[in-house]
Amino acid sequence: MSRLLVVDDDLRSARVIAELLRRSGYSVDVAGGGAEALERVRSEPPDLMVLDYEMPGVDGETVLEELRAPDGSTEFPVLILTGGRVEAADEAYSFEIGAVDYVRKGGDTAVLVSRIGAAIRRHRPSSSYLRRGRLLVDTVDDRAWLGGRELRLEHRPLQVLKYLMQKNGAIVDKTELLERFWGSGYAGLAHSVEQAVWAIRKELGEPGWIETVHRRGYRLATPG
CATH class of the missing domain: 3.40.50.2300 (Response regulator)
Structure with a gap:
């Protein structure tokens, strides 16, 4: 902040x-x-x-x-x-x-x-920002924009988006996201991650930014 x-x-x-x-x-x-x-x-x-x-x-x-x-x-x-x-x-x-x-x-x-x-x-400093195509995330103030439009995301969906950007296109396992942002007490509640990803996709309003990798997790892409 x-x-x-x-x-x-x-x-x-x-x-x-x-x-x-x-x-x-x-x-x-x-x-x-x-x-x-x-x-x-x-x-x-x-x-x-x-x-x-x-x-x-x-x-x-x-x-x-x-x-x-x-x-x-x-x-x-x-x-x-x-x-x-x-x-x-x-x-x-x-x-x-x-x-x-x-x-x-x-x-x-x-x-x-x-x-x-x-x-x-x-x-x-530019190092405090993550950018992928038209998507920009401020890692200090925890804010995100798509093409200049600020995304209205709650805390956990925003943290998931930031983490996917930090991974730079690598596949991130659902369990890893769950333990990192919800804690071990949430073990087994994978739908919490799915709901967060759904919220991100809904706010982005454009398909193709977050890909679901079957039986593994998610990765950030850049729509063509």
Whole structure:
């Protein structure tokens, strides 16, 4: 689960944003100003910072300048929140010193969540993703997409899909899946695996991704 830090001197606004992001599957901390934010990231850097630009004292610009490495990058992506009074020159400068995106306060919350997700994916090492054709799995946040459409899978079906992708087309025995994701106490309940595979196939909505190998198990394929 990705960890976010929301920085805003308006704590009521920060908590509203934090709750929205928690409902979207993120772990979220809140800092009530720039100085507190810098203190927090020195001990435990987040995966992304949502930073209010206009704050008294240590403002958003100062935070960005403190976080910036010599090459102009930051250790983690920083998304700027603004109330709309920021000049275009300030907005441009924030990109120059490390911000990855800009979102206006009071805008569409779905846009905010989408931009945060996109920023994290761009910044994350490619090794944390599994890809097979149009199918993509994020092994850190346990999310999956087919051709850009996010798959809505419960925990165990998603783990089965991820494991099949890790096996890269090799046949995986039903018993192996059962013991790995349900535990030895489920021995003999092979229909649990079958139900998980059925859920994956249903959500994919396209035939040919998961092949059943008679009397053995399943393998991940790539439809032609």
